[in-house]
Amino acid sequence: xxxNRPVNLDITTIQLPITAFVSILHRxxxxxxxxxxxxxxxxxxxxxxxxxxxxALKTTLNNPLCQFILWATLAALAYHMVAGIRHLFMDIxxxxxxxxxxxxxxxxxxxxxxxxxALGVWIW
Amino acid sequence: xxTAVTSFGRSGLYDWLIQRVSAVVLAAYTLFIAAFILNTPxxxxxxxxxLFGTLYMRIFSLLALLSIAAHAWIGLWAVLTDYLTNxxxxxxxxxxxxxxxxxxxxxxxxxxxxGIEILWGF
Numbered sequence: 633x634x635x636n637r638p639v640n641l642d643i644t645t646i647q648l649p650i651t652a653f654v655s656i657l658h659r660x661x662x663x664x665x666x667x668x669x670x671x672x673x674x675x676x677x678x679x680x681x682x683x684x685x686x687x688a689l690k691t692t693l694n695n696p697l698c699q700f701i702l703w704a705t706l707a708a709l710a711y712h713m714v715a716g717i718r719h720l721f722m723d724i725x726x727x728x729x730x731x732x733x734x735x736x737x738x739x740x741x742x743x744x745x746x747x748x749x750a751l752g753v754w755i756w
Numbered sequence: 757x758x759t760a761v762t763s764f765g766r767s768g769l770y771d772w773l774i775q776r777v778s779a780v781v782l783a784a785y786t787l788f789i790a791a792f793i794l795n796t797p798x799x800x801x802x803x804x805x806x807l808f809g810t811l812y813m814r815i816f817s818l819l820a821l822l823s824i825a826a827h828a829w830i831g832l833w834a835v836l837t838d839y840l841t842n843x844x845x846x847x848x849x850x851x852x853x854x855x856x857x858x859x860x861x862x863x864x865x866x867x868x869x870x871g872i873e874i875l876w877g878f
Contacts, residue, residue, distance in 0.1 A: 662831045666860075669824060669867050673874065679801075680808055680878045686801035713786060716779050723776065 654737040658715035661708040668705035778823035785820040821871040
């Protein structure tokens with residue numbers, strides 16, 4: 633292989649198609665979610681420790697900053713799950729074509745948006 | 757052939773399958789918790805702690821915890837081997853990646869032990 637052949641892997645010069653956009657968001661939400669596990673474990677610990685701590689957690693979750701952190705974590709979870717389910721559909725052969733992939737990406741974005749909006753309504 | 761020594765299942769095919777099995781477990785767990793919360797008119801400590809006191813819920817939660825550990829390791833391995841590469845980071849990339857993987861491994865083990873303590877500690 634010639635070492636001096638031209639390559640263009642500078643993704644900032646490439647416009648992302650919707651499938652790539654959905655894919656990179658899936659990855660980013662996964663990384664966010666790894667930190668989010670700490671938030672969820674912290675909440676679970678407080679919710680189960682005692683009745684006082686359970687009620688204290690409810691009070692803590694009235695704080696706007698805590699609400700935002702919880703919403704961001706659950707939004708990452710919702711998006712990651714929807715995009716992951718799209719992957720499982722593609723594994724069984726649904727939506728594997730170029731057009732199918734683009735439609736699947738649109739559906740995933742739409743469904744994730746609805747869930748994330750609903751989570752916002754539920755938290756606030 | 758050079759085998760991938762830092763991947764989870766030591767082969768792409770194992771990682772592929774483990775990633776999907778753990779994903780299904782985590783999706784089922786997430787949907788179960790969401791359905792439980794939505795179907796409980798008033799969430800109290802009694803209702804919540806009774807759920808997590810049952811054996812089936814502890815098994816389901818432990819499965820989810822182990823799935824998080826495997827799923828996160830495979831996912832973050834894919835991210836790190838994409839970005840912490842010699843092409844992007846220069847000659848130090850491999851050392852940087854191994855250090856990053858050790859830190860992430862430590863966090864993963866911490867999550868798992870912490871989760872077990874929560875589940876069996878109340």
